[in-house]
Amino acid sequence: MLPRTPTSTTSARRPSAPSSIAPLALPGTRAYQRVSVAFFLVGFASFSLIYCAQPLLTQFTVAYHVSPTQSALALSVTTGLLAFAILLMSAVADRFTRRSVLFTSMVGAALLTVAVSLAPTWPLVLLARAAVGLVLGGVPAVAMAALAEVIDSRALGRAMGVYVGGTAFGGMIGRVGVGAMMEVTSWRVALAVLAGTCLLAAVGFRWLLPATPRADRRTETRLGDHVRIWWQHLSFELLQPLFVLGFLNLGVFVAVFNYLGFRLTVTPYHLSHAQMSLLFAAYLFGVVASPLSGAVADRFGRAKVVIFGVLTSLLGLLMTLAAPLTAVVLGVILMTCGFFVTHAVVSGWVGLVAPSHRGHASALYLLAYYLGSSIVGLSGGLFWSAGGWSAVAGYVGVLLLLALRFAVLARRPRSAEPF
Structure with a gap:
C-alpha cells in the first residue's frame, strides 16, 4: 500500500479553480453603483447603531432611575470597547474575507440593539451596548481595505466619499430618527425599528457587494509584530x-x-x-x-x-x-x-x-x-x-x-x- 500524498503537495500540483472574485469596478458601471450603495449601507448601519443611544440619555434616567452621568455610560461603553475592537480586528481580520467581517458586524450590532430595546435592567442595557462596540470594531478596521479590493484605484477616492457620507448620514439618522420616533411611540419601539432597518441594510450590503478575496495567509503579521x-x-x-x-x-x-x-x-x-x-x-x-x-x-x-x-x-x-x-x-x-x-x-x-x-x-x-x-x-x-x-x-x-x-x-x- 502506497503512502498517501500530503494534502499540501496535492493541492499545489492541482490547477487552480477559476476565481469567483469579481473584477475591480470602474466608474459609470453597474458594478460600481452596487459597491457604492453597499458601502453607504455599511456606514449608515454602523454609525446609526453606535450613536442611537445619545438622544435616549434623558429617557434612560427616567426608565432606569439612573443619573445623567450613569446614562452617558450607554454611549461611553460602546465607543470605549469599539476603540479596542478596532485594534484587535485590524490584527486578525485578514483571517476572514472582508465582506464576511462587515456583514457579521452589521448583523451582530443590529441584534444586540434589539436586545437593548428589550432589556429590563440597566446592567443588561450596558452589557448589550458594550457588545455593540465590540462587534462593530470590524467595520472601521476593514472597510477601507475592503473598498480597495473591489473598486478600481481611479475611483477609490470617490467611493470612499460615499462611505464617509454614509457614516455621517447614519450618525445623524441614529440620533434624529430615534428622537423623532419617540414623539409617536416609546424609546424601546424606536430602537427596535432602527435595528430592523439596519438588519435590512446588512442584507442589502451582502446582496450588493461581490465576493472579496481572503488575504494571503503568508503575508499575515504576527501579534508581536503588531505590538512592536x-x-x-x-x-x-x-x-x-x-x-x-x-x-x-x-x-x-x-x-x-x-x-x-x-x-x-x-x-x-x-x-x-x-x-x-x-x-x-x-x-x-x-x-x-x-x-x-x-x-x-x-x-x-x-x-x-x-x-x-x-x-x-x-x-x-x-x-x-x-x-x-x-x-x-x-x-x-x-x-x-x-x-x-x-x-x-x-x-x-x-x-x-x-x-x-x-x-x-x-x-x-x-x-x-x-x-x-x-x-x-x-x-x-x-x-x-x-x-x-x-x-x-x-x-x-x-x-x-x-x-x-x-x-x-x-x-x-x-x-x-x-x-
Whole structure:
C-alpha cells in the first residue's frame, strides 16, 4: 500500500479553480453603483447603531432611575470597547474575507440593539451596548481595505466619499430618527425599528457587494509584530500630538451633545425629544465642511486649518452659554463644523506623517478618537452634576484650549527620526 500524498503537495500540483472574485469596478458601471450603495449601507448601519443611544440619555434616567452621568455610560461603553475592537480586528481580520467581517458586524450590532430595546435592567442595557462596540470594531478596521479590493484605484477616492457620507448620514439618522420616533411611540419601539432597518441594510450590503478575496495567509503579521509597530507609532513625536487631538476633538463633541439635552428639555426651553434631536441635523453642516477643509488644508497648510477648526469649536461653545435658544443652536452648528474640520484634516494628516505601516497609525488614531468619546463623554457628567451646563462648558473649554496647544505643537517642525 502506497503512502498517501500530503494534502499540501496535492493541492499545489492541482490547477487552480477559476476565481469567483469579481473584477475591480470602474466608474459609470453597474458594478460600481452596487459597491457604492453597499458601502453607504455599511456606514449608515454602523454609525446609526453606535450613536442611537445619545438622544435616549434623558429617557434612560427616567426608565432606569439612573443619573445623567450613569446614562452617558450607554454611549461611553460602546465607543470605549469599539476603540479596542478596532485594534484587535485590524490584527486578525485578514483571517476572514472582508465582506464576511462587515456583514457579521452589521448583523451582530443590529441584534444586540434589539436586545437593548428589550432589556429590563440597566446592567443588561450596558452589557448589550458594550457588545455593540465590540462587534462593530470590524467595520472601521476593514472597510477601507475592503473598498480597495473591489473598486478600481481611479475611483477609490470617490467611493470612499460615499462611505464617509454614509457614516455621517447614519450618525445623524441614529440620533434624529430615534428622537423623532419617540414623539409617536416609546424609546424601546424606536430602537427596535432602527435595528430592523439596519438588519435590512446588512442584507442589502451582502446582496450588493461581490465576493472579496481572503488575504494571503503568508503575508499575515504576527501579534508581536503588531505590538512592536504600534509602540513605534506611539513613540514617534510627530504622531503624538495628532493622537491627542483625535482624543480631545471627539471627546469634546460627544460631551456637548450628551449633556446639552438635559439643559434644553427643562426650564426655560422645554424642548420635546423630537425638537431636541433636530439639533443633530447640524451634522449636515459638518458634512459640507469636511471636504472643504481638505482643499483649504492643501493650500494653506494642515496646522492652520486645525487651529481654525479648534477655534471655531471654542467660539461655538461660548455661544451655547447664552440664554436665547437661537444662540445655542448657532453655537452647536459652529461646534459641529469645527469638529468635522479638525477631524477631516487630522485623520488624513496621520497617514501622511506615519513613515511606514500607515494602517497601524490610523488604527491608533481611531483608538485615541473613540477613547476620547468614552472618557470625556462620561466625565462630563460629573461636571453636569456639580454645576450644570456652565460647569460642563468650562470643562470642555479647558480641553479645547489644550487641543489648541497640541495643534500648535503639530505645526512646529521637529527632527523626529523615522523608524
